[in-house]
Amino acid sequence: MDEIDRAILRELQTDGRIAYADLGPKVGLSASAARQRLQRLLDSRAVQVVGVADPMAMGGQAMALLGIGVDGDPRAVADQLSGHPEVIYAVLTSGGFDLFAEVVTPGPKDLLDFVNDVVRPIDGVRQIQSFPYFGIHTHRFLWDVG
Numbered sequence: 001m002d003e004i005d006r007a008i009l010r011e012l013q014t015d016g017r018i019a020y021a022d023l024g025p026k027v028g029l030s031a032s033a034a035r036q037r038l039q040r041l042l043d044s045r046a047v048q049v050v051g052v053a054d055p056m057a058m059g060g061q062a063m064a065l066l067g068i069g070v071d072g073d074p075r076a077v078a079d080q081l082s083g084h085p086e087v088i089y090a091v092l093t094s095g096g097f098d099l100f101a102e103v104v105t106p107g108p109k110d111l112l113d114f115v116n117d118v119v120r121p122i123d124g125v126r127q128i129q130s131f132p133y134f135g136i137h138t139h140r141f142l143w144d145v146g
Helices: 003-014 020-027 031-043 074-082 108-119
Strands: 062-070 087-092 099-105 125-133
Touching (some): 003 031, 062 108, 074 087, 074 099, 099 108
Antiparallel strands (some): 062 099, 087 099
């Protein structure tokens, strides 16, 4: 992946539906060259272009990252959590927490209820630390591509 590929990815992160006619000049290529570059990235499976729903725009008003400490196998806890619609993702980690789960609920009380009534009772959960997000439009999916 070279600098032009990374420039294409940065533009797609800003607008995943950008027209090749607009993308090409932004990255120093013609529209057809930009299309070929992106197609090569897609064909190699280095890149996927997907739609990502913004949970806050879909009615969620309380969002938090939960750091969860687990006694035993954290995969079982992650599997249980991922079955709940409030959980955007659950990921295993190494470090201070065994896993992180990002959750979205209709409001702050619902977030508190979810943590206390759903997460705490799961077998093996010994610690939860909540990192709430405040405000609308705080959620962005941007990755440093270099």
